[in-house]
Amino acid sequence: MVGGIIASVRQQIDTLARTRPESAPWLARYEAALRLADDPVWDEVTAGLRLAPDRLSVAPLLAGATLELPAGLAERTVRAVLASAGEGEGLEATALMVLTDAHHLPALDLIAAAIAQDIDQIDALAIGLGVDPDALAVVAHLAALPLLLACGRRLSARIPARWRAGSCPICGAWPAAAEVRGLERARHLRCGRCGGDWVQTAAGCLYCGTTDHEQLGSLVPETNAEAHRVETCTQCRGYVKTIATIRPWTPGGVALADLASVELDLAALEHDYTRPAGPAFDLGLRLTEAPRQGRA
Numbered sequence: 001m002v003g004g005i006i007a008s009v010r011q012q013i014d015t016l017a018r019t020r021p022e023s024a025p026w027l028a029r030y031e032a033a034l035r036l037a038d039d040p041v042w043d044e045v046t047a048g049l050r051l052a053p054d055r056l057s058v059a060p061l062l063a064g065a066t067l068e069l070p071a072g073l074a075e076r077t078v079r080a081v082l083a084s085a086g087e088g089e090g091l092e093a094t095a096l097m098v099l100t101d102a103h104h105l106p107a108l109d110l111i112a113a114a115i116a117q118d119i120d121q122i123d124a125l126a127i128g129l130g131v132d133p134d135a136l137a138v139v140a141h142l143a144a145l146p147l148l149l150a151c152g153r154r155l156s157a158r159i160p161a162r163w164r165a166g167s168c169p170i171c172g173a174w175p176a177a178a179e180v181r182g183l184e185r186a187r188h189l190r191c192g193r194c195g196g197d198w199v200q201t202a203a204g205c206l207y208c209g210t211t212d213h214e215q216l217g218s219l220v221p222e223t224n225a226e227a228h229r230v231e232t233c234t235q236c237r238g239y240v241k242t243i244a245t246i247r248p249w250t251p252g253g254v255a256l257a258d259l260a261s262v263e264l265d266l267a268a269l270e271h272d273y274t275r276p277a278g279p280a281f282d283l284g285l286r287l288t289e290a291p292r293q294g295r296a
Contacts (some may be wrong), residue, residue, distance in 0.1 A: 005034045005149065008250040020244060023259060026138075033142040034252050042150035045069055048188055049154060058165065058174040061155045062115075071149075071292040074107035078143045093126045099131055099139065107143070110136070112284040112287040114144035117173065117279040145193070147150030152194030152251055160196055166206025167280030168196040174280050175206070177241040178231075181248060188248065189240075192258050194249020207276060208236035224278050228261060230268045239273040241265070 016029055029052055034268075045067070050291045052064030082135050099105065106125055113121040114137075122140055126133035148171060163169040168191035176192030178200065187200045204211035210233060220229040241264045249257050268274070 003040050005250070005252040006031070009034065009253045009256055012253050012256040012260070013190050016256060017132050019120045020259070022286065026259075029081065029084050029138070029142055030145075030255065033081060036080055037146035037252070039146070041070070041073065043153065044144050045073070045147070046150045046154040057160075060168060060281055061158055061170050062151060062285050063172065063281060064284050064286075066286040066288070067147075067277065068288045068290055069108070071290045074111050074215040074289060075105055077138065078105055078107040078110060079147060081142045082141050085199070099129065099136070104222075105129075106287050108287060110140040111147065112285070113143045114140035115148060115171065115285055115287070116283050119278065134294065139195075148194040149251055150281045152191070152196055154217045156195075156197070159196070162201050163198050164202040165280070166200070166202070166209075168197040169198050169215045170194045172279050172281035174276050175240060175245055176254050177261065179248060180242055182246060185244075187242075190249060190254045190257075192255040195254055197248060197251075205236060205238060207238040207241055208233060219264075219271060219273075221267070223264075230265060230273070232271070232273050237273050239268040239275065241268075 013031055014026055048068060050062060050066045052066075057065050073158075078115040081283075081295060104133070106128075109121070109125060112118075113154065114194065119137070123133045124135050125140075126136040129136065152170055159169045166189070167174055168189075169195045171191060173191050173193050175189040177190055179188045179190055180186070181188050188200055189200050189206070190196065200206075202209075205216060210216070212235070215233055217232045217234065219232060228248055229242050230239050231242055232239045241258075241261055243257065
């Protein structure tokens with residue numbers, strides 16, 4: 001599937017580069033991560049994915065799973081992301097330069113922490129490396145993207161038909177947005193990490209579960225109100241963007257659609273609504289690396 005992911009999002013990237021020039025550094029890094037994700041090695045890796053036999057039905061598919069990466073793949077991926085992210089100015093660029101020059105990178109730990117959305121672990125790794133935690137978090141999440149997208153492809157057919165949780169049934173993350181899709185206006189939740197696509201079957205707030213209509217509301221823009229809005233919950237102060245689409249976003253395009261609708265995020269923040277920072281579920285994914293072959 002060489003070129004498949006990039007080809008599917010080329011128009012989105014070009015449009016965002018033209019309409020949101022301030023996002024150019026992030027777009028360059030994200031495009032580089034998607035190019036890495038197009039490597040067939042990731043599908044080969046996830047062929048060895050072992051799901052937990054005792055996983056609870058309410059847990060995402062990756063909960064308790066085990067996966068081994070080939071020797072050196074994690075470090076090559078992190079360094080490739082760094083190579084695309086090292087240009088620029090300011091604190092973040094300085095941190096990325098420090099990482100690029102490092103002789104040893106805890107690459108596997110970085111990718112594992114990003115998949116688990118373990119902010120504390122990423123902060124601890126940043127302290128050990130002497131870099132800015134926010135800059136390291138960007139690198140970690142982009143480096144984890146190829147593996148997460150491959151897991152999404154591998155497991156998409158196994159998503160339960162009546163998944164009732166608001167979080168991703170594959171990786172456990174909260175959705176980036178909700179699609180109101182096609183003429184049928186079916187409501188699909190989408191994961192911006194693994195590309196997960198699931199129908200929202202439970203009514204009420206995605207985060208706290210309340211079905212009290214007095215607690216649930218929406219922020220509707222003055223223009224194009226039918227196409228996008230922000231659904232809110234005053235009980236937990238959470239929100240989710242709802243965007244009308246004709247066709248589903250591709251897995252690599254979910255994060256780009258999220259960026260394209262940032263005005264909805266700003267509107268939510270102005271009214272003191274937020275999206276949860278941490279994961280919806282503790283994955284407990286066990287990520288290992290095959291030992292390096294010794295010299296003959």
